[in-house]
Amino acid sequence: MKEIGNLSTHKLYINGEWRDSKGGNLHPVINPATEEVLCEVIQGTLDDVDDAVAAAKNAFKVWRHTRAAKRQALMHAIADGMEARKQDLVDAVSLALGCPAHITEWLHVDGPIYAMRYYADRAAVMEETEKAGHSLILREPVGVCGFITPWNYPLHQFVGKVAPALAAGCCMIQKPSETTPLQDYVMAEIIDAAGVPAGVFNLVPGSGPVVGAALAAHESIDMVSFTGSTRAGVEVAKSAAPTVKRVTQELGGKSPLIITPDADLDAAVRWGCEDVFINSGQTCTALTRMLVPAEHYEEAVAIAKQVAEGIAMGTGDDAFMGPLSSARQREIVRGYIDKGISEGARLVTGGSETPAGLDQGFYVKPTVFADVTNDMAIAREEIFGPVTCLIPYRDMDEAIAIANDTEYGLSSGVWAKDAESAMPVVRRIEAGLCFVNGGEFNYDAPFGGVKRSGNGREFGNAGLDEFIELKSVQLPT
Known part of the structure; x- marks a missing residue:
């Protein structure tokens, strides 16, 4: 088996450190071209999700007020790290998904690197204000986000959620698919090495019915973004409804x-x-x-x-x-x-x-x-x-x-x-x-569907808008 760095796939990344799960089991990652086990990845528990959410919630108190220029610099450092570890990202996707490596590079990796820089340069939008009559319109981050990403374009969807969230000043818990989780471990190492503050980004792999459902229902998560089947998207929306959190969904198609x-x-x-x-x-x-x-x-x-x-x-x-x-x-x-x-x-x-x-x-x-x-x-x-x-x-x-x-x-x-x-x-x-x-x-244009293909948009300026709350300030006339 080809090694991909020395990934800590038996650990979770929570609050800026690699730590053991509170009781999770290991799940095999299979190379679909050889049918061999690539490695085993820990599956998070409800307690692990609670810890990650608590870390994100605490980090958000400071991160939301971080100057846009600092977030921009950190995100460019992440993009630099992606460039430096491009081969690891290619291998991580190619080996677990089965896409030939020479195609994986341009189909799965080049675009996400571009998108990370694209959103780095849009962090400054958060400090812009608009005048509407006697009011000011301010932009604020939506808060703590739960991300559930698919196996078919795992790095593409990782960056499509994580990059605009970082640019907006949000904190997050990321759950990859059990089938293709390896690029998320590479990205966690890159994010850590870039110096992103503890708790801003947290990685909790696991099953949809456990970790995914917990993210959707958690009372301290302000937004959940899901990419996957329409059937699973409906369940996410149902779980999220009692807490009235924001839900964005990129679901199925028959185009x-x-x-x-x-x-x-x-x-x-x-x-x-x-x-x-x-x-x-x-x-x-x-x-x-x-x-x-x-x-x-x-x-x-x-x-x-x-x-x-x-x-x-x-x-x-x-x-x-x-x-x-x-x-x-x-x-x-x-x-x-x-x-x-x-x-x-x-x-x-x-x-x-x-x-x-x-x-x-x-x-x-x-x-x-x-x-x-x-x-x-x-x-x-x-x-x-x-x-x-x-x-x-x-x-x-x-x-x-x-x-x-x-x-x-x-x-x-x-x-x-x-x-x-x-x-x-x-x-x-x-x-x-x-x-x-x-x-x-x-990547400069919005991506998303209508009808049962979902709601909300990723990429482009609209992708950043999903992570923004607008505040109207009424000034005396």
Whole structure:
């Protein structure tokens, strides 16, 4: 097994020190490419959560009043540490998630480093005031935050919560997924080395039903930010409701890609397939419903087949797609593939059988379904695997109706002749973000969904707003 520094995975990071859990058990972290145990990570308890919250609450008394310039400098020091330990971060994500290391670097690590610096330079916003008539509007940090992050983009979501919280002057307790917790340990070491005051950042790994539920319900936590499934997000919101804390959620998706009749079909289909297959399909924004003009449908199916069958699998430098994150996730995806066949969809390529030459590891073939109707489970439910569904449409009104016929509203895509001609279609789609003609993710812009894909936003200026309370000061006239 490749070592990642000398991580203290049997410890919790609370109040600026590595300490033992008050009774937690060890949980194995599995390399999904080899099925071997990478290490064991301690699982926090309710008492551990209480200790971390108490530390954060005490630290908040001082941290909230720290000058923005000091928070900015500390956050740049964290970003410097991330640069210095970039390989450790790549290894931590790649080994536990299964994403090939050469892809992990640009997909999982480069962006979070940028985002840490982005929010460092926005800490000064907290000291700005606005005039509204005879009133002043002040910005204050929301308080003590509980963060619950997912396994599929673990560092991305860590920074998407921790960075704006630090910039705003909040304190926090971070709970990573049990599947991919290692980058959080690297980040805890970086944060500690940067000199962030004790109690501002606390790391308590553990299970969702124990640590996650405790963070959501804790009376001394002012805000909980959750990324994960819609089902789990509902439970978080229920747990948080009695304390009337702020809740932000980035949840599931079943996102459409509308390819217009005047689009470059080959470019659109290739990009759409690769969007689904990257990270082994474990992307909440994946455009898993490809809507194609009926007159170009069979041509699109043939292109998708060619792309899927050309995907290199493994974890080497030539691989595009690694394994699924766990044996459980592999079984879920295989179950959906079998369900799609039983529902009457046409299996163009792929399937639930083990890929040739990859008997070890949790691999699933890149899979393409055609003749999919929007009432099928594979078109309505989030599969979270390398499975794309091609759906024909007759005109743009039907395409929009199909695109919006979903309980989700996280992401979407339009590929048209050009960006200008795509915009009328973009405006009709019910989703929090839209990728036009292959546009890339932008950390400067807000990220989040509508409907059952969640509420609130991460990244961009809106991501900082989530951690701000506004105070109106009424001055004498």
